[in-house]
Amino acid sequence: xxxxxxxxxxxxxxxxxxxxxxxxxxxxxxxxxxxxxxxxxxxxxxxxxxxxxxxxxxxxxxxxxxxxxxxxxxxxxxxxxxxxxxxxxxxxxxxxxxxxxxxxxxxxxxxxxxxxxxxxxxxxxxxxxxxxxxxxxxxxxxxxxxxxxxxxxxxxxxxxxxxxxxxxxxxxxxxxxxxxxxxxxxxxxxxxxxxxxxxxxxxxxxxxxxxxxxxxxxxxxxxxxxxxxxxxxxxxxxxxxxxxxxxxxxxxxxxxxxxxxxxxxxxxxxxxxxxxxxxxxxxxxxxxxxxxxxxxxxxxxxxxxxxxxxxxxxxxxxxxxxxxxxxxxxxxxxxxxxxxxxxxx
Ligand SMILES: C[S@@+](CC[C@H](N)C(=O)[O-])C[C@H]1O[C@@H](n2cnc3c(N)ncnc32)[C@H](O)[C@@H]1O
Numbered sequence: 001x002x003x004x005x006x007x008x009x010x011x012x013x014x015x016x017x018x019x020x021x022x023x024x025x026x027x028x029x030x031x032x033x034x035x036x037x038x039x040x041x042x043x044x045x046x047x048x049x050x051x052x053x054x055x056x057x058x059x060x061x062x063x064x065x066x067x068x069x070x071x072x073x074x075x076x077x078x079x080x081x082x083x084x085x086x087x088x089x090x091x092x093x094x095x096x097x098x099x100x101x102x103x104x105x106x107x108x109x110x111x112x113x114x115x116x117x118x119x120x121x122x123x124x125x126x127x128x129x130x131x132x133x134x135x136x137x138x139x140x141x142x143x144x145x146x147x148x149x150x151x152x153x154x155x156x157x158x159x160x161x162x163x164x165x166x167x168x169x170x171x172x173x174x175x176x177x178x179x180x181x182x183x184x185x186x187x188x189x190x191x192x193x194x195x196x197x198x199x200x201x202x203x204x205x206x207x208x209x210x211x212x213x214x215x216x217x218x219x220x221x222x223x224x225x226x227x228x229x230x231x232x233x234x235x236x237x238x239x240x241x242x243x244x245x246x247x248x249x250x251x252x253x254x255x256x257x258x259x260x261x262x263x264x265x266x267x268x269x270x271x272x273x274x275x276x277x278x279x280x281x282x283x284x285x286x287x288x289x290x291x292x293x294x295x296x297x298x299x300x301x302x303x304x305x306x307x308x309x310x311x312x313x314x315x316x317x318x319x320x321x322x323x324x325x326x327x328x329x330x331x332x333x334x335x336x337x338x339x340x341x342x343x344x345x
Contacts, residue, residue, distance in 0.1 A: 106157035128306030210234030265322030
């Protein structure tokens with residue numbers, strides 16, 4: 001007797017079905033991060049019932065959540081039905097040294113779910129959709145009382161992702177001979193603090209929106225170990241930036257509309273002395289091993305701020321349009337590039 005083996009679906013069918021439902025995947029990551037499942041699971045495997053008690057969830061529903069995540073190697077299910085950590089699930093722990101809990105929450109905040117259905121409209125017009133939905137521009141909204149929790153998640157997510165990149169930037173950016181630098185839109189100051197720690201003679205200004213610098217890295221604030229060499233300045237870099245530094249760093253800020261990018265770079269060119277270095281650090285959509293992540297972020301930026309992740313040629317052109325002299329573009333690590341330019345005489 002011959003038995004017919006079930007016919008597997010063609011890979012293209014499986015792929016598209018999975019893709020169309022991939023919001024469930026993002027939602028599952030968010031649910032695990034919100035519930036704190038990764039923190040509840042230690043080094044020993046545990047069953048869903050035990051974990052459910054720890055995070056105050058329904059045991060059956062939690063098991064289904066963990067199984068869905070295990071399909072993507074976030075947690076792993078053992079033959080006896082218990083779950084254990086994987087490298088990816090450990091990153092969701094609050095205490096993970098290079099954790100991504102807040103980055104995961106940020107990428108799945110409620111406003112993102114409100115925006116995604118409008119992607120076709122944004123693609124039609126080439127413009128952001130946030131203002132029409134929320135009545136105000138994204139970053140203005142983020143600093144309203146209504147968005148307080150989202151703003152906290154954002155600042156922590158930026159700091160978390162900066163932990164990943166600050167060390168790499170400190171390794172490739174040679175600041176010997178630089179007296180003063182400004183980190184434009186430097187978030188809570190993780191990168192600046194790392195650079196100040198590496199260069200004991202360096203003075204640095206953290207420039208960001210007032211509410212963000214008010215909550216700067218404790219090392220930079222009054223009483224902090226680096227406070228004597230750090231200045232915290234709140235403002236809008238599209239209006240003006242601090243004057244007179246030898247080096248200006250702009251990391252992951254020139255991701256809005258091109259006009260704001262050129263205006264910000266022109267403000268730097270106006271405020272910096274001739275010969276000052278201007279260093280722009282960005283993830284590019286071309287030449288990156290993280291194409292899926294960067295292109296997805298590119299679409300998110302289109303929706304929320306009418307912005308983009310750049311190509312190497314596109315960002316080079318904007319740097320030059322702002323009147324800066326582009327000297328070199330080099331890799332910082334596998335996912336970040338550094339555009340080094342100087343302010344002409
Ligand atoms: C994607 S985060 C990057 C933060 C930091 N450079 C890093 O890489 O971690 C963008 C930052 O730009 C700041 N920002 C947004 N609009 C700004 C503006 N008009 N002027 C100054 N900072 C601004 C935000 O508050 C946020 O800290």
